[in-house]
Amino acid sequence: MSFKNKVVIVTGASSGIGAATAIAFSKEGARVTIVGRNQEKLRYVSEQCSAVGSKPLVITADVTNDEDLKKIVHGTIKHFGKLDVLVNNAGIFSIDKILSENVVDSFDKVIATNLRSAVYLTHLAAPHLIETKGNIVNVSSIVGKRVTIENCFAYHTSKAGLDHFTKCVALELAPKGVRVNSVNPGFVRTDIMQVLGVKKEAQEDFWDSMTKTSPLGKVADSEEIADLILFIASDKGRSITGSSFVSDNGAILVPHLGNIELQA
Numbered sequence: 001m002s003f004k005n006k007v008v009i010v011t012g013a014s015s016g017i018g019a020a021t022a023i024a025f026s027k028e029g030a031r032v033t034i035v036g037r038n039q040e041k042l043r044y045v046s047e048q049c050s051a052v053g054s055k056p057l058v059i060t061a062d063v064t065n066d067e068d069l070k071k072i073v074h075g076t077i078k079h080f081g082k083l084d085v086l087v088n089n090a091g092i093f094s095i096d097k098i099l100s101e102n103v104v105d106s107f108d109k110v111i112a113t114n115l116r117s118a119v120y121l122t123h124l125a126a127p128h129l130i131e132t133k134g135n136i137v138n139v140s141s142i143v144g145k146r147v148t149i150e151n152c153f154a155y156h157t158s159k160a161g162l163d164h165f166t167k168c169v170a171l172e173l174a175p176k177g178v179r180v181n182s183v184n185p186g187f188v189r190t191d192i193m194q195v196l197g198v199k200k201e202a203q204e205d206f207w208d209s210m211t212k213t214s215p216l217g218k219v220a221d222s223e224e225i226a227d228l229i230l231f232i233a234s235d236k237g238r239s240i241t242g243s244s245f246v247s248d249n250g251a252i253l254v255p256h257l258g259n260i261e262l263q264a
């Protein structure tokens with residue numbers, strides 16, 4: 001799966017799935033733009049990319065800011081001269097109930113981060129991807145396919161929207177030779193709960209509970225999701241578009257995964 005001379009943007013590359021994806025692309029010879037807000041974490045990922053491949057372009061950006069999104073695409077084209085693959089991975093989890101106070105503020109933040117950013121970045125990147133006959137991989141979730149856990153309707157809704165967006169844009173861009181797909185992970189042990197401000201003990205309870213409930217008795221590593229992203233983005237996936245790929249240890253098959261009341 002060589003990505004030699006390919007240029008790849010990975011959003012949310014400072015941590016978890018995005019970091020593993022950026023490192024995996026670097027290892028396969030790609031020139032990578034890594035995007036996030038946390039400069040210290042980006043520096044660490046940059047070092048890891050450099051250790052296995054070439055030095056990435058680091059762009060500090062907030063994906064909820066339109067000017068920052070322009071900076072990601074323009075900066076990449078200026079630095080590398082083209083774009084072959086866009087991975088819309090940046091995302092946040094959120095705990096929401098429709099009866100909660102400030103629910104709309106929380107909903108807006110989740111949609112801006114998980115869905116609107118992918119829409120605008122895709123709009124900005126598409127002309128460049130048409131030139132290279134490139135492709136897009138959106139990092140969705142099993143929650144886009146099924147309501148799996150309670151008390152996080154904004155997150156579920158953002159990922160369901162991302163799945164439909166993936167299919168609509170795949171149809172629009174197919175005649176121009178651009179493929180658009182999603183990966184839909186189940187539970188992957190990353191910083192996602194820590195970022196939410198969930199206490200360490202509650203985080204451990206969450207991962208334990210998801211491990212026990214999972215049919216394969218485990219949660220996934222970020223590297224496994226990265227492998228799947230690379231396969232879809234590579235020439236091996238050349239006939240795949242408008243598809244979504246679940247990697248979830250069978251979690252989607254479980255009738256009731258739990259009622260999560262994580263105390264932040």
Ligand SMILES: NC(=O)c1ccc[n+]([C@@H]2O[C@H](COP(=O)([O-])OP(=O)(O)OC[C@H]3O[C@@H](n4cnc5c(N)ncnc54)[C@H](OP(=O)(O)O)[C@@H]3O)[C@@H](O)[C@H]2O)c1
Pocket residue numbers: 011012013014015016017018035036037038039041061062063064089090091092093113114139140141142184185186187188189190191192193195
């Ligand atoms: N972990 C799971 O169980 C799981 C399951 C299914 C799907 N997913 C999806 O996988 C993706 C990656 O999540 P993860 O689990 O790897 O979580 P993570 O370790 O918390 O990483 C999230 C990444 O998104 C970035 N990000 C968040 N808000 C941002 C913003 N406003 N602007 C720029 N970057 C932003 C973070 O960067 P900074 O903090 O540096 O800004 C970080 O690099 C998300 O879309 C998530 O919904 C995760």
